[in-house]
Every structure is written in structure tokens, then in C-alpha cells.
Amino acid sequence: MNLRIFLFLCIVWLVVIAAGCSRRVVDSEQVSREEKIVIKFSHVVAENTPKGLAAQRFANLVKERTGGRVEVQVFPNSVLYKDGEEIQALQAGAVQMIAPATSKLSLLYPQWQVFDLPYAFADEEAVHRAMESYLGKKLYDGLKANNLVPLSFWGSGFKQMTNSVRPLIKPEDFQGLTFRVMINSQVLKRQFEKLGAHPVEGTFDNLYRVLESRAVDGEENTLSNIFSKNFYKVQPYLTISNHGYMGYVVMTNSEFWSSLPEDVRNILESTLQEVTEWEHEQALQINRDCLKQIISSGMVQVHYQTEDEKREWVRALRPLYEEFREIIGEDLIDYLEESRQE
Structure with missing residues (x-):
């Protein structure tokens, strides 16, 4: 090799090393690369949703409280793994933390479908009380039996109905429509079938394209997901029904x-x-805030479910409780019924 070229390459290499060293000084890392613990945290929703914001806040606080010893790397929007892939990736050690929706856990432990039962919880407080009681312990024990460690329970709020065909006011308004449902939940499929609609399983990362192309007519989701993923731009009818709770298990x-x-x-x-x-x-x-922005867009006709309309939906969907009593467990169904009476 020509001496001049060799000397030039040596200088370039020294510059690269120096740049790398200076970058580490600027970053003020307090631990070496060998000592650092890296936790990859994968989830499927947007960064500006409750789950997305909480994951990033968790990462920032952990870095601060461990002096950089632990680095939580957050991967939102299914950039690493999609619905149905996250749990397998966690079990294989490809990621270290995930926060899937409760519906997606039912393949491992069908009892998690208790959260998919329509009108199971009156409000957020009822959800939190349930997770701190017998119901939460029973569900967490099922995950532990599958070598998973539940760490916390986050929530995105209650789900609402959207579609591109007509307002959904009475149960018969669902007749003949197609709705995307989350994977793994038989309860969600039967919910729409009871209403006379056709459920179609699909992943969250592909949902906007499915709605935009009219491959399905509608979907159910929280307002933060409806807004952050722009579903409202292709779903002109929104019913505020609060019929189901969207919970996430951080594990x-x-x-x-x-x-x-x-x-x-x-x-x-x-x-x-x-x-x-x-x-x-x-x-x-x-x-x-998301509901206000959806309304101000002028793109959506919003209907607020009345108490009378709610009773009609409850009557139409009530048979699901008995239909899934054996699968979900009599004890959990009884817990819901007793809590509702209280």
C-alpha cells in the first residue's frame, strides 16, 4: 500500500475514534457500555397517546434515576413488532417490555376477555378497583404461569364506535356492516355478530389503510387512538358509547x-x-382533548348515546355474558355482576 494512502487512512481512523470519544463526553454517560442495561420497550400505538406518552416518561425517569445505568429504548407505532408478534418477541427475549391490549392476551389466557364484555365497567374507577382486587390477581396469575411478569396496568380509556356508512344509534343500525376487531378475542367477534355486523380481525398498524380503502366499514377504539391515527378523517360517524374499556398490561x-x-x-x-x-x-x-379536536375538524357527525339507547345495546349484548361464562370463568362473571349491583 502506498505510504501516503496508509498515513491518510490512519489519520481518518484517529479522527473517527476522537469523535466517538467526544460524543460520549457530551452525552455525559456515567456508565460504560458493558455495564449498561438496555430495555427495549415495544408498543403499537402513536407517541402522543396515553400509552405512548407514559412509555416515554418511564424511559426518561429510569435513565435519570439510574444515572444512565439503565436505558429504556421505546419503539412506538409497531416499528419493531405488530399485533400478534409482540408477545412472542417478549418470550423469545427479542424485546424486554411490551404493553399489549388485554384482548391480545386472551390467546394465552382466555380469561382476559373479561375486559371485552360490553358495559362490564361503569367508569375508570371501577376498572382500577377491579385490577386491585380478586379479578386482577386472577388475571395476573394466568400470565405468570406463562413465564410473563405483569408489572403495571395502563389504560387508554373507553372505546367508542366509528364507521363510514351511517350513524350508530340503535342495535339494528349495525346490520350488514363490517367492523375490524382486535386479534385473539372471540368476545369482540361475537359482540358485532350479536349486533348483526360482520367482524374482521386485523392489526392496528394497518387499520387506517383498511378504513380508508373501505375494506371494512368501521371499528371501535378510544378517542386518543381515533384522533392520533387519523381514523376520524375516514370515519364520518362517531358514537360516544363507552361500551368497552381499552386496558394495557405492561409486562x-x-x-x-x-x-x-x-x-x-x-x-x-x-x-x-x-x-x-x-x-x-x-x-x-x-x-x-381529542374529542374536542375531532369535533372542531368538522369531518365527523358525533352522537352521544342516551341512557335509553344504552339500555337497548345492553339488552342486545347481554347474552354474551352467559355465552362466555365457562370460558372466562364463572367467578369473574359473578364478580362483574356483583360489582355492577354495588
């Missing part, structure tokens, strides 16, 4: 969790507890 796998030092686990747990309380408050406010 890791048992092998990874047990490999962490105890002090790190303590920081992660305490930080998650703090972020969870913040996330619950944010979800309420974000959904209110």
Missing part, C-alpha cells in the same frame, strides 16, 4: 426480570407505579 418476561439486580428492579417498579398514576390522569384529559 416483561420472567427470565429477564430475574436477571436484573434487585436495586434495578426496585427502581423500575417504583417508577412504573408513579408513571401509572400519571398515565391514568393523562388518559382522561387526552381523550377529552
